């Protein structure tokens with residue numbers, strides 16, 4: 041039996057796609073990476089994934105796992121050699137079980153994030169991972185990239201929300217580590233190897249995830265700020281006053297917002313876009329709406345008095361709160377429609393963020409007089425999307441032509457302050473080379489040793505991460 045026949049035997053002819061049927065899987069969300077594959081296969085069960093992986097291993101053919109294909113670093117796109125088999129997990133989309141007393145949900149890797157949030161919600165629970173791509177991104181992709189999003193401040197990232205995993209290893213063995221335990225000190229915690237590995241160590245097929253109580257109320261506000269340093273002070277103030285009730289603290293530069301409302305006319309800013317920075321705060325409250333509103337208003341009033349904010353709008357209904365979130369979440373979509381920009385997904389100690397932006401903006405402007413920083417992100421986690429566009433009159437291609445130089449200025453500045461050049465999107469193809477400049481050689485060598493031990497033939501998503 042040749043490989044094609046083995047794949048058809050594993051998943052059925054209708055789920056081995058080639059030619060035009062395979063094309064949508066072979067280009068990434070930003071349309072910056074296009075690859076090719078000998079086939080796209082769509083298994084519907086863990087056993088089928090194992091059969092596919094076994095067949096590919098026997099034929100010594102590389103494999104590229106893919107979920108919702110919303111990754112931003114080219115991790116789910118094969119190279120252009122046409123050698124690989126792309127394994128799409130989208131048909132593995134069952135919620136296997138919910139254990140209310142244990143506050144856990146067990147889902148297959150192809151479940152779309154929003155589907156998991158809704159399944160938890162129907163049982164009166166919260167699955168708190170939340171990001172703008174949640175209508176398409178899958179749990180497998182979320183775990184493989186250790187996704188962050190807007191509630192990391194309170195609940196942690198995908199890694200923190202995971203209790204157990206099921207993984208198909210290179211070679212086709214199935215590791216069932218679907219334990220729903222909050223305490224288990226029985227040696228190396230293997231799930232953490234596969235979380236954030238971007239598909240380079242195995243195919244995640246299912247996960248057991250933590251659930252939380254649904255908050256009684258969620259209140260959101262948008263504040264206009266005179267500086268990013270003022271945003272940092274507002275964050276500190278909100279944390280001190282609200283503690284764990286502060287579930288999100290996002291910042292947006294004025295330019296990012298201006299472009300967004302210009303490009304997506306259905307969105308409106310509830311405040312004039314006159315200040316350089318805006319913060320979106322969300323409080324989740326166990327007591328109720330009145331309690332949350334009073335706390336939010338107290339925080340904002342004190343910040344106004346101290347000059348840390350200039351103006352604020354508190355959402356008075358769920359619809360108004362959604363509209364505020366749409367403004368924030370519309371930023372990547374709006375900029376993709378405007379032709380994209382040079383992206384950086386960086387993290388720093390929160391205490392360094394304002395100084396970093398000020399001095400790196402100045403360094404970039406000193407070098408490229410056409411550059412326009414488009415900055416937004418999860419300030420509560422010290423994570424900024426520090427993206428570079430071009431001022432009106434200069435085509436964005438000019439920025440892409442200088443991408444390497446821009447990246448070096450930004451990444452060197454991040455590294456000098458003890459930060460990370462990939463806070464939540466991963467390395468994929470985009471940052472695979474850059475990371476060798478910043479990660480200690482020994483760390484990279486340990487990663488290579490782990491890769492060799494778990495995937496000795498180097499068939500799992502080659503050319504990504506390492």
Ligand SMILES: Cc1cc2nc3c(=O)[nH]c(=O)nc-3n(C[C@H](O)[C@H](O)[C@H](O)COP(=O)(O)OP(=O)(O)OC[C@H]3O[C@@H](n4cnc5c(N)ncnc54)[C@H](O)[C@@H]3O)c2cc1C
Pocket residue numbers: 069104105106107108109110111112114115116129149170171172173176177178179180181182183184185186187188189190238239240242243244245372373464465468501504
């Ligand atoms: C508009 C927009 C907003 C975003 N906002 C955020 C954000 O706030 N925070 C954030 O962290 N990310 C964000 N992202 C990035 C992206 O949504 C996340 O990285 C997401 O977790 C990827 O999920 P996916 O299913 O689309 O994965 P894919 O893009 O399909 O794959 C991503 C990586 O995971 C691997 N992979 C996928 N499934 C599996 C599996 N089952 N087993 C092993 N490896 C697998 C792939 O090989 C690839 O390396 C955003 C993206 C967009 C387009």
